Amino acid sequence: MMAPSAIARKARKEADGNATAWLLAPGVLWTVFFCLLPLSVIFLVSCATRGTYGGIVWDFSLDNYRDLLHALYGRIFGQSLLLASLTTIICLAMGFPLAYYIARLSPRRQAVWLVLVMVPFWTNFLVRTYAWIFILRTEGLMNTVLLKLGLISAPIEILYSNTAVVLGLVYGYLPFMILPLYAAIERVDRSLIEAAWDLYADRWSVFRRVLVPLTKPGIVAGCVLVFIPSLGAFITPDLLGGARSMMVGNLIQHEYLIARDWPLGSALSMVLMALVMGAMIWYFRAQSAADGKRRAS
Amino acid sequence: MADLSIDIRTLIKRHGATLAVDHVTLGVRRGEFFSILGPSGAGKSSLLRMLAGFETPDSGEIFIDGQLMAGVPPNRRPVNLVFQSYALFPHLSVAGNVAFGLEMKRIPRGEIEARVAATLELVQMGDKRDRRPGQLSGGEQQRVALARALVNRPAVVLLDEPLAALDQQLRQQMQVELKSIQAQVGITFVCVTHHQEEALALSDRLAVMHQGQVVQVGRPQDLYESPATHFVAQFIGTSNELRGTLRDPHVGQAILTCDHPGLSGKVRVAMPSDLQSGAAVALILRPERVRLASNGEGTAFDNAVPGTVEALRYLGSGWRCVVRITEQIAWTIHLPNHANGLVPWKVGDPVSVQWNVSDGTVLPLP
Amino acid sequence: MRNQGGWLRSFSVLGLAFLYLPIAVLMVFSLNASRLSATWQGVSWQWYEMLWRDEALRTATGNSLLVAGISTVIVLLLGVPAAMGLERIRSRWRGFLEPIFLLPLVIPEVMMGVALLMLFVVLQMPLSLATVMIGHAAFNLPVAIVIIRARLQKLDPRLLEAAYDLGATPWQGFRRITLPLLFPALLGAMLLTFTISLDDFIVTFFVAGPGATTLPLKVYSMIKSGVSPEINALSAVLVMASMGLVGLSLLFQRR
Incomplete structure (x- = not known):
């Protein structure tokens, strides 16, 4: 015989589960409808065929993916990966000393510096990119000043080049690198560095043998946070890049809105998504490896 | 049976494979200070949480004031709990914390004011009614937590390791106060603790729990002078x-x-x-x-x-x-x-x- | 690393200068009287006056505020219960639902834009301000969930138990305990999603219908047609607005 309290308990557990389900249902439905469903649609479209005047003809094939093997697309993907990697490396090189400096400040100053690092991130991305046009263009601020000072005799042409794109990307995503690095460095016990110092390590060895291994999860997080948006960048190459600085984001936009080849654009998106997922998997592998190590010790 | 505040009959609670509470039968008399004493893991917290309604027994019955508690949620039970960590609401003032239970019961505003004031006087916190919990010392938080339970005039006040978070000196002082407050209000107190000196000093009667079972119930002197089992003899004194x-x-x-x-x-x-x-x-x-x-x-x-x-x-x-x-x-x-x-x-x-x-x-x- | 102190400090200050200099330059030159904007010819407020008289700009600003406001409301209405649900649910289910909720955070913005565009095309929903609102709510939902959950995880579950013990129903517990304690996080989430929505260009670019011009779309088309002191002034206004919002959110979080 089931005791009355046991029945009550079962009923309460069910009621509890029901309440949780009702809490989650709207959000889940929304996400399924406006995130998972659109992604599935893109996948379907990527296997369809372009109509004569744009639009979609539901004629399924993998032709779009085969078309992507064309050298032009390969070059753009390669360039995107290159520029995104370059951006990530520069952000890491700039971000690590900065994050280290912040992490060693007094708590009060740390808070101030972190806010200062965050504020540009809150500022409109278009505006921040436009600022570089204003500075870098032929008759822009940099050239005007340098010419007036007599440091150069002819304006430097940086705008509309890959250099300008990388500069813009670094500028845009540097805070994404600094914050996770800061969080990781801040957690490292200062006495560990002093211990290495005490055990005859020089500065470089302290950095390479102690600091880097201990902050690896932060480094990986920062790299992923910079790499993913850089890879899919659209505004920066569109505004700062030249005719030859096209990145995947611009190509997708071009196929959708100008060439109106939605199936091809969708196939491009799927490849971009695959690259991003690859980066994410790498990230989670590295994080869980670090977690495992922490748990083991 | 009318003189029992709490009447527990063959209560069983499993946590996974272990019997956290193993066939416990226990009666607490009206108006007494009753302690449940045992080492950590003896099942006393589980028992307390079942009395408060946060855990549901696997079998057995709990009667509080003669009423069967099966299926009665915590908010409809005539008991109030003083949490070990006090669980004072950080966004409410001292008075706001104490008034909370009365507001839930939709007591008229004027009566709430009066009862809150009287209870805060009882625990000697009348002058700190507008402070936030974060501004209080450990002992003061303890008093507020107690007042928050007492003000509702429940059939039973449950105390979970009430003095564990206090330092030694404060602890002894609070022991005396707790006992005298209980005597003044005449409400049944059920206190769970692993601290045997505290339990002996405070309680009219106490139950010793070991591995989910109640091994002996009695007055402090009974337990000390004639322990029923080897465990009780070792655990007490x-x-x-x-x-x-x-x-x-x-x-x-x-x-x-x-x-x-x-x-x-x-x-x-x-x-x-x-x-x-x-x-x-x-x-x-x-x-x-x-x-x-x-x-x-x-x-x-x-x-x-x-x-x-x-x-x-x-x-x-x-x-x-x-x-x-x-x-x-x-x-x-x-x-x-x-x-x-x-x-x-x-x-x-x-x-x-x-x-x-x-x-x-x-x-x-x- | 004692001796490195000076070197690190200068490097860090330079890094900060790198982040702020371009913005500062824009703000200073928005006051330049010259139309040839790189040379300084005295202070003037004329570009700000031009902005003020620009009817199209005013419409775009109105659209942006409307989109940000409504999408933020949607995000909070969906996000608060979802965050609470994720905290209550059993871990096996959480492991399954969490990645779904967080997915929009890792999808490249361009892809989010085209995916929503394709959805609306397939569903034959006409592009309008409404589609922009949906898009913004879609990528802002995980942002709000992350912020609210971080706060929920810090809440002591005993507080809710104490409320139930004192006679509160689950709804009263939510109203009187959870909600007030969650308030700073709600405000933070609100300000952040509002700002992100206000600033979004890419997703808007793909899903905005004709006539549904938001402020960033307007800024983009202005930039595309060349550098002008009017954009400098507009940029300065946007920067000030963002900073105001950040200041506000910091102020509330401190309390």
């Missing part, structure tokens, strides 16, 4: 023990033959009526029930065992003396302070440890 086998029962007495190497001579003990000759038992002796004499003197006591003074610690009220009897056995003996804090022995002196049959308790070993 300091106990000296001698293990052995019962032999030669004769008119209520028996001989304990010891298994300890290096202990010669026979020890006379009371023969428990529920045990047979040959049973493995422990003789329990409290520190203040044993006397010391210099070695070689004649004795008027039933038993005498030789030993060596190993340590002496002055307590003011007397001396705490550790006497080494064999390599494995050292007893703690309380020597009352009779004159000027002097004792006739020093560390290393040979002594004779003496007691009467009636001073000891014989308990079967598990």
